[in-house]
Structures are given as C-alpha cells and as structure tokens.
Amino acid sequence: MSDQEGEKKPKLETYMVYGMIFGLLxxxxxxxxxxxxxxxxxxxxxxxxxxxxxxxTGMLVYLLKGKKG
Known part of the structure; x- marks a missing residue:
C-alpha cells in the first residue's frame, strides 16, 4: 500500500478547463x-x-505539479 493513499491527485481535466476558460478570455x-x-x-x-x-498552459501546470508530488 502507498503512504499517500489519502492524498488527492490533481486531475488533468481540471487544469485543461481552467486553461481553456482563461485562454478564451x-x-x-x-x-x-x-x-x-x-x-x-x-x-x-x-x-x-x-x-x-x-x-x-494548463497542461504544463499539471505536469509541473505532478512532478513535485
């Protein structure tokens, strides 16, 4: 079992949606x-x-956040 079982992982979809919204703006x-x-x-x-x-930008933020954790 993993030590980080209770930790939530960021979802790519969330970052993509935020990126699309701010990008369209x-x-x-x-x-x-x-x-x-x-x-x-x-x-x-x-x-x-x-x-x-x-x-x-959303994809890059997701990748950079994923490497930290």
Missing amino acids: TGSVLSSIGMTGEIGFIQIAGPGFGLLGGML
Missing part, C-alpha cells in the same frame, strides 16, 4: 484589440490562439 481581448486596429487575421484567430495557449 485572453483570446477575446486579443480579438477586440484586432477589431480596433481593423486587423482581420487577429480578429478571427485571436480566440483560437488564446484557446491553444490556455490548453498548453
């Missing part, structure tokens, strides 16, 4: 900035890049 801000500058590519791709960055 950041992407919408980036899209709004692109809208004021009339830059079509940033308007369209802002939320996508924000979502991608948020998911990658």
